[in-house]
Amino acid sequence: MDSSNNNLSNIGFTQDFGEFTDRDFHALSKFIYNEFGIQLPDKKKFLLKSRLIKRLKILGIPKYSDYVNYVLESGQKGSEEVIEMIDVVSTNKTDFFRENAHFDFLIDKVVPDFMGRGIKSPKVWSAGCSSGEEVYTICMVLEEEVRLNRLRDYQVYGSDISVSILKKAVKAIYPFSRAEQIPDRYRKRYLLKSKGDGKQEVRIVKTLRDKTRFMWLNLMDNQYVLSKNFDIIFCRNTLIYFDRETQRKVVTNMLEHLKPGGYLFIGHSESLLNQNIPNLKQIKPTIYLKLK
Numbered sequence: 001m002d003s004s005n006n007n008l009s010n011i012g013f014t015q016d017f018g019e020f021t022d023r024d025f026h027a028l029s030k031f032i033y034n035e036f037g038i039q040l041p042d043k044k045k046f047l048l049k050s051r052l053i054k055r056l057k058i059l060g061i062p063k064y065s066d067y068v069n070y071v072l073e074s075g076q077k078g079s080e081e082v083i084e085m086i087d088v089v090s091t092n093k094t095d096f097f098r099e100n101a102h103f104d105f106l107i108d109k110v111v112p113d114f115m116g117r118g119i120k121s122p123k124v125w126s127a128g129c130s131s132g133e134e135v136y137t138i139c140m141v142l143e144e145e146v147r148l149n150r151l152r153d154y155q156v157y158g159s160d161i162s163v164s165i166l167k168k169a170v171k172a173i174y175p176f177s178r179a180e181q182i183p184d185r186y187r188k189r190y191l192l193k194s195k196g197d198g199k200q201e202v203r204i205v206k207t208l209r210d211k212t213r214f215m216w217l218n219l220m221d222n223q224y225v226l227s228k229n230f231d232i233i234f235c236r237n238t239l240i241y242f243d244r245e246t247q248r249k250v251v252t253n254m255l256e257h258l259k260p261g262g263y264l265f266i267g268h269s270e271s272l273l274n275q276n277i278p279n280l281k282q283i284k285p286t287i288y289l290k291l292k
């Protein structure tokens, strides 16, 4: 970017990044779909345009069309800017104890089933974990089961394509207001409150943080660098961004990492209906069992 542009933004003029043409939008959305499975229909054009401003400013790229060329020419999905771009493009909405019925099912059905089958230290994967709320919710629930001697231990892995969101997950520090979703009994035991500096924040206790691993993983990859011995997979509110064919591919790949007799949870607004995925039995509308 030339210095005159910099000066303009310094004294408060809004910089004009040129037109984000339909051609730019379609080229970029096609790339994002091919590499990450995320669909961006035409109505998302304005949203994409506004989210990308941040990247253009940081890189000092004066025009949308130059940015689009820069990303497309960098080609490889691992390239630095593609990772940065996907950070601003992905939707990371999440919550503690989101779709709570799944956690009741975990306590009431899954743990007793595991106890009966001698699975004492289940391994759980949250695929599309966002900033970690889902991972720590699972930890709180399973830690209670350990306290009750119904389990011996557990591990929870979280994966996502957004690097900045994964950093938040590792830090495990959240605004106090977000913790309101957490039932009292868990809040008292598993949250640390910030001391005095005016910021109303909470942090997940180390005992739970130590049970977690976070990693960057693109669900669109043909193979995942991940062990194949998970007892439970949560993939909630992530499949919804994929079309049916991609959903089928992703679920089939994920199942490679789930042990027979393991459980798959999907989001309440998602469905695998008529997908005919082998060895998968629906036991509740959004809960599946991998057959032996």
Ligand SMILES: C[S@@+](CC[C@H](N)C(=O)[O-])C[C@H]1O[C@@H](n2cnc3c(N)ncnc32)[C@H](O)[C@@H]1O
Pocket (backbone or CB within 6 Å): 035, 036, 037, 038, 090, 091, 092, 093, 094, 095, 098, 127, 128, 129, 130, 131, 134, 159, 160, 161, 162, 165, 217, 218, 219, 220, 235, 236, 237, 238, 241, 267
């Ligand atoms: C809406 S959040 C859902 C978070 C959490 N599972 C929940 O239900 O609250 C969806 C997450 O999926 C991630 N995601 C989208 N496409 C992905 C892909 N191709 N591979 C891995 N993660 C992806 C996004 O970055 C985002 O953090």
